[in-house]
Amino acid sequence: MTQDRRFPVRLDLKQGTVDMSHGSGGRAMAQLIAELFHRHLDNALLAQGNDQALFSPPPGRMVMSTDGHVISPLFFPGGDIGSLAVHGTLNDVAMAGARPLYLAAAFILEEGFPLADLARIVASMASAANQACVPVVTGDTKVVERGKGDGVFITTTGVGVVPEGIHISGDLARPGDAILVSGHIGDHGVAILSKRENLGFETEIRSDSAALHGLVADMVTAVPEIHCLRDPTRGGLATTLNEIAHQSGVGMQIREEAIPVRPEVTAACELLGLDPLYVANEGKLIAICPGERAEDLLTAMRMHPRGEDAAIIGAVVEDELRFVQMETRFGGSRIVDWLAGEQLPRIC
């Protein structure tokens, strides 16, 4: 690559930091985009170089989803804000049963943030997008003064297409439906917290941050009658089930024994005074389908690497009060309510 005549001196990606001129719209911003963002996120649509990306989607219904990412710390076991910003939005698109097509990414950078860290984050984003085969096709960069941000915030937006015949929404759960979860819960939240608090667990728990659209594609092929899909991120499994119960006007009965939780996560939660049911996940989903298709769905999920620990954890019931109730390990029953207050700030 020959040096662009607009930029006589290359960006210093080793020692350099973000300064206000990187958000100016002028020459410094053009250089940051060329030498950092485009270098990593390289694809034909982004290379159009316009303020918008142009594409021809396949015919059919589409979905759009957006998510701001403000996670702290920026780098954590199992990922970083870059990979998380890709996975988080891909998953929100996929939870409509959709195939994600394209991503947009908007960065809000704090003056003084090391360019080396930014390059590492963007490289990780590019790697996550490549693995998912969903390119980042357009973006934006703003810079705020030192003390008016926190390193980097990334908002990603995704669009996707919904296959014909698939109708998935949080208001479609019906009494008699089965509730499934795709694997162990609580890994992400505990991984972030262990890093944040430097608790030094013996076994390092890694975030489960991962793209789930491959798993979803297999699931809707096997069982097109799926009623609801949702990824239990902030607020965890408990809050997500309450959201769906509220939207659908139903109750839920789940069994504690059936919910997969890693022993290390259980141990960490006990130590930290957390309930794994409320801890965030970034690579898990909840599925609700007609009871008679639950075994088929479970089989399809377990055949995919992201669903090999999937389990049927309960059933949808009639309840005009829309309660989520859990049969505990000891044979009792308790109401699993919405998350009140804030358990783990800036978990995603």
Add this chain to the structure above:
Amino acid sequence: MTQDRRFPVRLDLKQGTVDMSHGSGGRAMAQLIAELFHRHLDNALLAQGNDQALFSPPPGRMVMSTDGHVISPLFFPGGDIGSLAVHGTLNDVAMAGARPLYLAAAFILEEGFPLADLARIVASMASAANQACVPVVTGDTKVVERGKGDGVFITTTGVGVVPEGIHISGDLARPGDAILVSGHIGDHGVAILSKRENLGFETEIRSDSAALHGLVADMVTAVPEIHCLRDPTRGGLATTLNEIAHQSGVGMQIREEAIPVRPEVTAACELLGLDPLYVANEGKLIAICPGERAEDLLTAMRMHPRGEDAAIIGAVVEDELRFVQMETRFGGSRIVDWLAGEQLPRIC
């Protein structure tokens, strides 16, 4: 409206402030979404209540664009961060010649931000979206600790459809093309700065923040052969022309005399040591079309309220060095370069 049983006490929209629980994913966030965001931005797609919005776009090519908004101050003459976040992204979509369809909005709130201010911003956003007939169909809310943000940042993403036969891109400018601007330049930047610095100009200059897709629709109908459209935001007219010159591999010749600048803006810029050519606009566009269609395009622009002060300001020329040159008011010639450094931080 009966009170939702999940929220026994209503949000205090007069005295209340954002706290960390509003970003938790739990009950407090659900209440903020229900009683503030949905109340103002009410529409059928948002009411789906899922983590993504589902829609059926008309067939054809689509565009997607995203923009983070970090403007300071949040409220300014002629608008606020809410209306700006709608206009900014609508315009980026429209600059492909597209008809905007839907918007997504992601909020990053700082702990302690007054809910009354947030409600005012969201109401303004809703009003701008309604006027433009482009609904905000999905969103996200995050909260960061006091001192880790700056009140509110809003990232909006838009999608739109491009009419058949329209091919507009920054790399399509050709020697012989005419360069038009849709009206007076520099209003937005000067309005923000006057507010920021409390300079107290005699005539209050208002931001030109406005949605331009109606103007664009008329323009592409009148002259489908338009080659480039771009809104000269950060970096101003000068930087935007340089961007297009660079993308298209051409030079440009513009005439200072032909560029519409309000006398108050000229005066303010002289006072502040600014060059209006580099000052941000939020309701103006640059159009480049074959020279022989320039008069037709100008006529079409002037018939629209957002283009009544439109002017032909120059022409595209061959120049392998891709310089933008300006014939000055005094008959001289100077190179109009990219913005170097940062003139007006956080202007959008």
